[in-house]
Amino acid sequence: MIKKLKLNITAGFKxxxxxxxxxxxxxxxxxxxxxxxxxxxxxxVVFNINKVNVPKEYVILNDSSEKLNITLKTHGFNWLxxxxxxxxxxxxxxxxxxxxxxxxxxxKFEAYINIEKQFGNQVELLNISPDKIYFKxxxxxxxxxxxxxxxxxxxSTGYDIFxxxxxxxxxxxxxxxxxxxEKINSVKTKKIVLDNVKSNILTxxxxxxxxxxxxxxxxxxxxxxxATVEKFTEGTLKVPINVINIPENLSIKxxxxxxxxxxYTSLNNFNSITAKDFQVICDFKKVDDNQTFLLPELIxxxxxxxxxxxxxxxxxxxxxx
Numbered sequence: 001m002i003k004k005l006k007l008n009i010t011a012g013f014k015x016x017x018x019x020x021x022x023x024x025x026x027x028x029x030x031x032x033x034x035x036x037x038x039x040x041x042x043x044x045v046v047f048n049i050n051k052v053n054v055p056k057e058y059v060i061l062n063d064s065s066e067k068l069n070i071t072l073k074t075h076g077f078n079w080l081x082x083x084x085x086x087x088x089x090x091x092x093x094x095x096x097x098x099x100x101x102x103x104x105x106x107x108k109f110e111a112y113i114n115i116e117k118q119f120g121n122q123v124e125l126l127n128i129s130p131d132k133i134y135f136k137x138x139x140x141x142x143x144x145x146x147x148x149x150x151x152x153x154x155x156s157t158g159y160d161i162f163x164x165x166x167x168x169x170x171x172x173x174x175x176x177x178x179x180x181x182e183k184i185n186s187v188k189t190k191k192i193v194l195d196n197v198k199s200n201i202l203t204x205x206x207x208x209x210x211x212x213x214x215x216x217x218x219x220x221x222x223x224x225x226x227a228t229v230e231k232f233t234e235g236t237l238k239v240p241i242n243v244i245n246i247p248e249n250l251s252i253k254x255x256x257x258x259x260x261x262x263x264y265t266s267l268n269n270f271n272s273i274t275a276k277d278f279q280v281i282c283d284f285k286k287v288d289d290n291q292t293f294l295l296p297e298l299i300x301x302x303x304x305x306x307x308x309x310x311x312x313x314x315x316x317x318x319x320x321x
């Protein structure tokens with residue numbers, strides 16, 4: 001028992017020594033880091049340009065060379081933010097650039113003070129290169145284009161939509177260089193797939209917009225897809241056949257006098273549909289020589305049904321003497 005107690009005390013003492021060692025090691029590292037960060041360093045950093053107050057009638061064409069190499073002198077703590085995020089510098093098109101011919105020109109000697117103000121008192125601005133940046137621009141074209149739905153939607157058995165899918169907004173405004181925007185005639189949605197649908201649809205759908213073209217501005221990046229889903233069924237009605245364009249000197253008999261019209265509609269409309277909502281004709285002018293049958297045509301379909309068709313394709317007839 002006493003031997004076991006000695007072992008526990010010895011193990012605890014060793015663990016305590018190890019913990020104290022790691023504590024001092026961590027403290028040493030922290031002190032070293034703070035010591036390094038408190039020193040002043042000089043370095044050159046590449047800054048991306050954030051263009052502000054660009055005239056609305058123009059678009060600045062993106063150019064990979066539009067960057068500034070800026071040499072700064074400051075404490076290590078201030079350098080941290082440039083290593084953890086992409087540094088940006090603002091160039092104001094109302095104040096920092098001059099329009100010359102077909103270009104906007106930024107001159108570091110004229111804009112130096114405005115750049116320096118963006119770094120504050122704790123950072124010393126030593127140098128900027130290049131001395132000048134030339135921004136190409138184009139006239140903006142504003143164009144309204146329709147949104148095209150790209151969807152694969154399957155309904156559960158007995159369910160459907162009566163009217164077409166609704167997209168809101170059904171069109172968007174595209175703004176950008178004339179040479180690019182004039183070629184854009186529509187915008188598709190990203191493909192949406194829905195299966196076994198049996199309830200109303202209301203869902204956001206993203207637009208399939210180009211990823212690498214920052215010169216184009218789109219008024220919307222997504223739309224809403226809506227539809228009222230209802231229970232559907234098929235019905236059948238006997239509709240009278242009317243033969244037209246029979247010559248005055250002819251008399252014919254035809255059979256049958258009625259034909260079945262099969263229609264597809266919602267349960268809400270089913271009971272209100274009658275034979276008068278359809279009209280079937282046979283045009284005698286379309287009968288060829290020696291032909292003994294008429295071809296029925298469904299020429300009137302009520303808007304209370306989604307689809308309708310006739311089952312029989314021929315109507316027999318004879319000419320009476």
